[in-house]
Amino acid sequence: MDYSVGQVAGFAGITVRTLHHYDEIGLLVPSERTYAGHRRYNDADLDRLQQILFYRELGFPLDEVAALLDDQATGKADPRAHLRRQYELLTARIEKLQKMAAAVEHAMEAHTMGIDLTPEEKFEVFGDFDPDQYAQETRERWGDTEAYRQSRRRTASYTKEDWKRINQEMDAVHHRMAALLAGGVPAGSEAAMDVAEEHRRCITRAYYDCGHEMHACLGEMYVTDERFTATYEAIRPGLAVYMRDAIAANKARHTVEPGAATPR
Structure with missing residues (x-):
């Protein structure tokens, strides 16, 4: 069978103009022409076109594509070696595309708001506190840290129910700590350190891997940043x-000093 230039263009998903160009440069010369000079392509021509499009997809310039196919057509290249080369090129292309896809995914994550709720859901979960209000400040202060990136990846998929559960868990920890304070239990006691450890674990489960050193930095921020201070003071002065x-004492409890026994 033979096919018109329009039919071949439709099969291959390319333009008629592209086929005309391939003919003009000798890359794909149709096997036949009608008396009126119209191009007619047979099955062998379609096979060659398929090879051309394969190499073009891999980014080969047209002159290299022509050399590769001409070597194959004249028997200079082993057909099996040619197929192996195609397989290797295609595998490398797939790997490259996978890396590109991963990079795009990370870029999407970087531009995804960490709290993806409607205004109504945000009010239901957070009340008068608007987490988006501090989004820019958070990016400026912590955007280049792994903890920030990890937190964004995790929270991007959280639902309203997830946020409610996290808030409930954290509120329970805060009120347990407030009860110890009200009872006159020292901040360096086992009981207070245990609650501090649970606080650290809540952060790790919900947001990012929070080690004891980072946790201690957060503890300092609770005192030095008046916004955090006001939040805790509202629970209990x-x-x-x-x-x-309590967080500092818990950090010391989990810190191994040189020559010291391993803490529990």
Whole structure:
């Protein structure tokens, strides 16, 4: 069978003009022409076109594509070696595309808001506190850290129910700590350090891997940043400092000094 230039263009998903160009440069010369000079392509021509499009997809310039196909057509290249080369090129292309896809995915994550809720859902979960209000500040302060990137990846998929559960868990920890403060239990006690450890674990489960050193930095911020201080003081006066001290004591408990026994 033979096919018109329009039919071949339709089969291959390319333009008629492209086929005309391939003919003009000798890359794909149709096997036949009608008396009126119209191009007619047979099955062998379609096979060659398929090879051309394969190499073009891999980014080969047209002159190299022509050399590769001409070597194959004249028997200079082993057909099996040619297929192996195609397989290797295609495998490398797939690997490259996978890396590109991963890069695009990370870029999408970087531009995804960490809290993807409607305004109504945000109010239901967070009340008067608007987490987006501090999004820019958070990016500026922590955007180049792995903790920030990890937190964005995790929270991007959270639902309203997830946020409610996280808030409930954190509120329970805060009120347990407030109860210890109210009962006069020292911040350096086992009980207070245990609650501080649970606080650290809540952060790790919900947001990012929070080690004891980072946790201690957060504790300091609870006292030095008036916004955090106000949040804890609203639960119970003195709680911000108490939290900081309990977190610091818990860090010391888990820190191994040279020559010291391993802490529990």
